[in-house]
Amino acid sequence: MDEIVTITDTVGLPNQMIDLSKIIYTIRGKQVMLDSDLAILYGYEVKRLNEQVKNNINRFPEDFMFHMTKEEVKDLRSKFSTANINPKSRSLPHVFTEQGIYMLATVLNGEIAEKQSIFIMRAFREMRHFIMNNERMFERINSIELKQLEYQKESEEKFNKIFDYIADHKEDNQKIFFDGQIYDAFSLLTDIVGQAKREIVLIDGYIDVITLNILAKKNVGIHVFAYTLPSARISAQDINSFNAQYPTLTVKRTTAFHDRFLIIDGVHGYHIGSSLKDAGKKCFGINKIESVDVLKDIMSKAQQTGV
Structure with missing residues (x-):
């Protein structure tokens, strides 16, 4: 049986103070939260929350969500x-793991769920900092879990060095994200989206509702043209729901692209090493494309092949 641990930092939420650290546990070597605690945070009944999960079960693989065993419940x-x-x-x-918590926010309706997911991800980030600064607390954790925590510490240290460098070199055209930095990758991508004054062109073969959460951070009145593979898990209902709140989004299908591109107002472009929906799950980079002519060629290719 895996040992179950928590941390003691406190994270503030709107209009209340909730110690999220006391409801984040480590089970099977993963940091998780209970459905009952998430239901409170997202303003749902546990039964209704789990119904939404069941209705969208294909979005919750085992590394996103799993059932506890009787032994795990007893141990907890x-x-x-x-x-x-x-x-x-x-x-x-x-x-639910960190990825599962973020996915949960995409299938639950309401502004509360969207806002709380951001604060919860911040809590997970603070937890990683805590682990890094309190190694001795975890000496009794089994060797497998300890290796995982050491890896998290190593990733966090690399991540901090990268962002210290970026802070001192704001004009650099490359940014690197290490695995597990989901919130930070999300923040950078939403910042880029928020810069658009006229239109956004996204070329990403695997657009889904997580991608739409990033695009929802655009300014009012900005049109989004998205090009994705025919097999991408984005439905007409997803598109209509997005347009009802954040008009307007046009999605077309194309098989002409392998890589991902994000183009802002036709003049600012980025080559992204990961599908937006997976940003932060593994190490990836974002590179700025300087040539406007190259951006025009990319957009032209998308317009010609998109249906």
């Missing part, structure tokens, strides 16, 4: 008597 209760698990429930709790 023995170590944390305040764990929010209903002893009368016949169902075993779902737990």
Whole structure:
């Protein structure tokens, strides 16, 4: 049985103070949150939250969400008597990893879910900082989990060096993100999207609802032209829902591109090493494209092949 641990930093949420660190646990070597705690944060009943998950189960692979076993539930209760698990429930709790929590926000309706997901991801980031600064607390964790924490520390240190450098070299045209830095990659991409004054062109073969969450950070009145593969998991309903709140989005299908490109107002372009929906899950880079002629060629190719 994996040892279950928490941290003690406090994260502030709008209109209230909730100690998220006390409801983030480590189970099976992964940092997770219980469905019951997430239901409170997102303003849902547990039953309704899990119904939404069931209706979108293809979006929740095992590294995003899994059922606890009876042994894990028993172990959690023995170590944390305040764990929010209903002893009368016949169902075993779902737990969600950081990626699963972000995906959960995309299938739940309401502004609360969207805002709270950002604060929760910040809490996960603070947790990684805590792990880095408190190694001795984890000496009793089994060797597999300890290796994972050491890897997180190494990634965090590399990440901090990169962003210290970026802070001192704001005009650099390359940025690197290390695996696990989902919130920070999300922040940079939304900053780029927010710079658009006229239009956004996105070429990404695997556009889905996570991608739409990034595009939703655009300014009002900005038109988005998105080009993706025919097999991309973005439905007409997803597009219509987006347009109802953040008009307007036009999605076309094309097989002409392998790489991902984000072009702002036809003059600022970025070559992105990861699909936007996966940004931060693995190490990837973002490179600025200086040539406006190259950007015009890319947009022309997209317009010619998109259907």
